[in-house]
Amino acid sequence: MKKEVYPGIFSIKEKGSFGIIKPPENIYILAGHDGLIYDAGYGDKKTVKYLVNEIKKIENKYKEKNEEFKLTRVLPSHAHPDHFSGLKLIREYLGVKIVLTKKTAEIIHNKKSFYKIFETNDIEDYLIARRNLWRKIKDAVVKKLSRIFYRRIYGLSFIDDPDEIIEDNTEILINGESWKILPSPGHAIDHIYLYNAEKGILFSGDNVLRTITTWLGPPSCNIKDYVNSVESLNKLPNLNIILPAHGSPIKNPKERIGEILKHRRERAQQVINLVNAHSKIGISPKEIVQKLYPNGKKFLIQVALGWVCLTLKILEENHLIKRDVGKKEIIFFPSDKSEN
Ligand SMILES: [Zn+2]
Structure with a gap:
């Protein structure tokens, strides 16, 4: 058309x-x-x-x-x-x-x-503490399948x-x-x-x-x-x-640009609020996504993990949050700076 x-x-x-x-x-x-x-x-x-x-x-x-x-x-x-x-x-x-x-x-x-x-496996810096053998095999399969997908479908x-x-x-x-x-x-x-x-x-x-x-x-x-x-x-x-x-x-370009910028600011604030609300036990990126999308389907959760991890990256760079590497996951806490 x-x-x-x-x-x-x-x-x-x-x-x-x-x-x-x-x-x-x-x-x-x-x-x-x-x-x-x-x-x-x-x-x-x-x-x-x-x-x-x-x-x-x-x-x-x-x-x-x-x-x-x-x-x-x-x-x-x-x-x-x-x-x-x-x-x-x-x-x-x-x-x-x-x-x-x-x-x-x-x-x-x-x-x-x-x-x-x-x-590259950048996202894993935010999600998992260690890449065990099972994880490596899973990554290799996903890589192979996505290459086939892009070649055949796209x-x-x-x-x-x-x-x-x-x-x-x-x-x-x-x-x-x-x-x-x-x-x-x-x-x-x-x-x-x-x-x-x-x-x-x-x-x-x-x-x-x-x-x-x-x-x-x-x-x-x-x-x-x-x-x-x-x-x-x-x-x-x-x-x-x-x-x-x-x-x-x-x-209405100006209006739409304003909306997008506002949406990004709100999203960043939601992530900070969730980290602050879990200052004692910390919160993982997956838990953040589950709180933001309580009824989210699997694919939506996967997509949302993308921006949540990128937002955590900025908050970390700005020293507003800090991380702790747990047994399986990476857990985020408010930084001493943001608690004061
Ligand atoms: Zn694109």
């Missing part, structure tokens, strides 16, 4: 499956004589063929009106599999150039450079031969108009925004979504960077509309 979300900008919605494991995704077409495809979506043949078909429909409309339509490039917002997997087939089917920022290019170069970032494919590499912070011309590439790390270290100051249009990737909160979890996310990247949008003059990678356009 395609939709003109702004004159000359089309959103094509790629279907998802398995609920939030493979969410529906927006690919944006900046139509014109030197157009660009923003985000590459999933990489399985069926999805890319669907995308190409929808693009052809837009092209036909332009031709009927005797307007020029030529897409020259595809640019992903960040190196998450649902955003870059389609690159290779999109180039093959449409003959466009693959443009990557330096950071994204480094990550998606090959299997090794990609998994180096996503398969159509994951790497790019060792991009056509153009650009700076992480730069300006590019699209259809003769100047667009800013703005680094916006946090959800992903290489995440970028694409912004047109004159029209006030921002492509926000996964950072600002209309109704849902974005994924934040170890090892590659950072909440402090994320908050800064969202806050930085308040400084953009003339921000009119935000076009996110998932969900519909955000027509």
Whole structure:
């Protein structure tokens, strides 16, 4: 399904499956004589063929009106599999150039450079005291299964031969108009925004979504960077509309940005309160999540553990809490500083 979300900008919605494991995704077409495809979506043949078909429909409309339509490039917002997997087939089917920022290019170069970032066991610094043999076997199985999942279901494919590499912070011309590439790390270290100051249009990737909160979890996310990247949008003059990678356009940008920042502050406060309320016996990240989501399903609990661990990391860095390594779990206590 395609939709003109702004004159000359089309959103094509790629279907998802398995609920939030493979969410529906927006690919944006900046139509014109030197157009660009923003985000590459999933990489399985069926999805890319669907995308190409929808693009052809837009092209036909332009031709009927005797307007020029030529897409020259595809640019992903960040190196998450649902955003870059389609690159290779999109180039093959449409003959466009693959443009990557330096950071994204480094990550998606090959299997090794990609998994180096996503398969570290950082989360365990917050969850378990010791990795016994059973835990190691379990980790190896999970790793294997998730690699199969990304390859088969997302159509994951790497790019060792991009056509153009650009700076992480730069300006590019699209259809003769100047667009800013703005680094916006946090959800992903290489995440970028694409912004047109004159029209006030921002492509926000996964950072600002209309109704849902974005994924934040170890090892590659950072909440402090994320908050800064969202806050930085308040400084953009003339921000009119935000076009996110998932969900519909955000027509009240300032309000939504405010909501997201408030939500993050409240979440951090909830975690501090829970640690303070258990100052005698301490509390583990799992117990924190169980208190926050008493009826949460297993998958939600797993997702929530991500941001809870990242929040604990910041609180620890700010010396507001301290840890104690128990027999099995890591337990958190208020620090002496916060008790005073
Ligand atoms: Zn993402």
